Ligand SMILES: O=C(O)CCC(=O)C(=O)O
């Protein structure tokens with residue numbers, strides 16, 4: 001396969017970025033790197049919280065499959081728990097992941113009560129739940145601020161906002177892509193080309209390559225390399241719909257690592273905060289005038305569940 005060019009993704013220092021600059025970058029590229037996130041988070045610990053969350057996930061993935069199976073996704077309803085996608089046969093995605101959704105932390109007396117709103121948490125490692133909830137809280141707050149900035153710059157109706165901010169329904173997920181000592185089958189890859197399902201995605205990756213976005217010359221694939229300390233903000237399907245198509249969705253994939261004699265194959269980790277609107281919301285292009293009626297739209301729950309199922313079972 002011919003080498004793809006490096007993607008030109010803008011890098012924004014988030015604390016000093018205006019709403020206009022953020023939206024211009026997303027409009028032009030469908031994704032943007034955010035840096036300076038320690039200065040955004042309440043305790044100044046965005047990077048440390050993210051690192052701790054990934055570390056506990058790595059400990060979890062290192063457990064025996066029998067132990068991980070105790071928190072395996074049931075296979076119906078929303079994605080939650082451990083998902084060994086690599087078991088999917090000839091067209092398997094070669095990864096396992098762990099994923100959860102939590103409600104608004106404001107409705108709970110403390111972190112333990114908030115965390116208890118989700119099951120199944122793995123018993124081991126014990127520090128996984130506190131590490132995941134700490135990062136989830138900050139990532140959630142960051143998406144609220146980002147949605148407010150996008151709405152401000154595009155003049156979206158204030159009445160639409162709560163479904164995307166305080167009532168959002170977001171998933172936190174860690175992907176563990178397996179090392180590939182044996183050459184994968186022709187249908188097997190790390191992630192097929194897709195746009196994320198919902199509003200905004202906050203993606204961190206461990207520095208190993210493979211992520212490509214369709215933002216190269218003429219819309220071709222280009223490899224996305226993370227600057228130190230950066231998180232990639234990607235626009236999803238439902239944001240594209242709500243913003244009347246003004247924010248393009250980010251099409252991306254993760255390709256298998258190159259096979260070079262003498263160079264060992266490695267695994268790869270990524271952590272993804274998938275921001276979705278309230279699943280009970282009808283998502284339609286935002287009204288811009290008083291007399292304009294736009295009848296297109298989709299129930300957020302139907303969209304999210306249908307897309308999750310399609311991705312899990314894709315063959
Ligand atoms: O691992 C990555 O870099 C991207 C992951 C991804 O696209 C996803 O989980 O939706």
Ligand SMILES: [Fe+2]
Nearest residue numbers: 194195196252
């Ligand atoms: Fe994705």
